[in-house]
Amino acid sequence: MSTKRSDAEPEAVDEDAVARELYGLSPDEFTAARDAYAARARKAGNRAVADRIGKLRRPVQAAWLANLLVREQRAEIEAFLELGAAMRQAQEHLQGPELRELSRRRHQVIDALQRQAQALAATRGHPAVADSTRRALQDTLAAALADPAAARALAAGTLAGALEPTGDFGPLATSTPPGATPARKSTSTKSTSTKSTSTPARASGKGRARHAKDDDTAGAREATRRAAERERHEARLTRARADLEAADTAAEEAREAARVLEQRADAARDRHREALADAEDLERRLAEARDTVGRLDRQARDARRAHEDADELARTEKSAANTARARLRDLERNRAGRGE
Known part of the structure; x- marks a missing residue:
């Protein structure tokens, strides 16, 4: 935004x-x-606004890189945050192997965004990024994947500090503690029931069979539902991953186009320098030609004056010769008249 204003x-x-x-x-x-x-706000009479602006924290390097991604790679960040929402939802239903696969993909996506951030920083005069900064950027992106509040903070593009991950997409703990599985509980119950009379035991066995059948049916429905949910989540993850890969490809193509344009600009600058050198050479030669023309013009004027002087002298000499010839004729006539 412009900083110009009327005093x-x-x-x-x-x-x-x-x-x-x-x-x-x-x-x-x-x-x-x-x-x-802050000074402008204070001069405008907005003291409270000036105080709040004055308290804004200078961003750490990792926060600046994250803000840079939000501004320059908006489509990729939006796809990234959609992926995070899908992964958070998938975490509630998937088991260890599927979650480990999601974690692997998460690292791939974060690494890709980190490389893009480093490339963007290099174009702005910051080619070197410290390892600690890269780790802080990774933590920030991981936090945005795991936590909706962190995702909103990243999307705003006004981070001052790096975000700390509050969770992970690793395997979840099961609801039943290890060593106390339902199967063992069932075995214990069966053993206790066996100690009772045979008739209640048979009745209890039939009841358990019916419950087991109902549980199997419910379990099958739950498995089908989870499978369908996994397929939907996988489809969303695939789309998000494809969008991210397409965006990464587009970014690489844009960088290649920028390199080509930079090469063309370098060539144009070289041609411009050559043209300037040629122009300077032509100006020098033109100045020399002007000097030569001036010198020749002066010589021509001197020659014209010498020619005019020679003509004047010739006319004078011719007049003197004519006068001498006339006097000679007069003398010859006078001598002839005297009979000499």
Whole structure:
């Protein structure tokens, strides 16, 4: 947003817009920009807004990278957060092997986003990312996958610090503690029943058979339901993964296009430098030609003046010669008249 304003009429400060802009800046630009906005709000009479802006924390490097992803890779982040929602829902129904597969995919997606963040940082003059920063970014993305509140915080694009994961998508603990499985309870109950009279035992056995049949039917329905849910979740995960891969491919194509454009720009700059050098050479040669023309023009004027002087001298000499010839003719006539 523009920082220009009239001194006579201070511009009101939009606190939310200021926060979005500030957390889109690199950490080394944050503090100066924040203080400038706080001063503007204070000058506009918004002291409370100025105080809140002044208290905004400078983002750590990992938070800046996460904010950068939200701004520059919005489609990928939205697909990532949808994947997190699907994984949280799937966690409630899937068993250990399926959850381990989800965890593996989670790491793949986070690694892909981390590489994109490093590439974006490099284009902004930060090619080196510390290991601690990469780990903090991984934790932030993992937290957004596991926790809806963390997902909303990431999506806002105004993180000041890294997020801490509050859960994982690893195997869940079973509701029945190990060593106290239903089968063992059933065995214990059967043993106790055997100690009673034979008739109640047979009746109890028939009842258990009916309950077991009902339990089998219910278990089959539950297994079918879970299988259907797993298929739906798998389809959503597949779509999200495909979207992320497509976005990653598009980002790589965009980076390749940018490299091609940069190469063309370098070539154009080279041609421009060559053209400037040619122009400078032509200007130098033109200046030399102008000097030569000026010198030749001066020589031509000097030659014309010399020619005019020579013509004038020739006319003078010719007039003197004519005068001399006339006097000679007069002298010859006078001599002839005297009979000499």
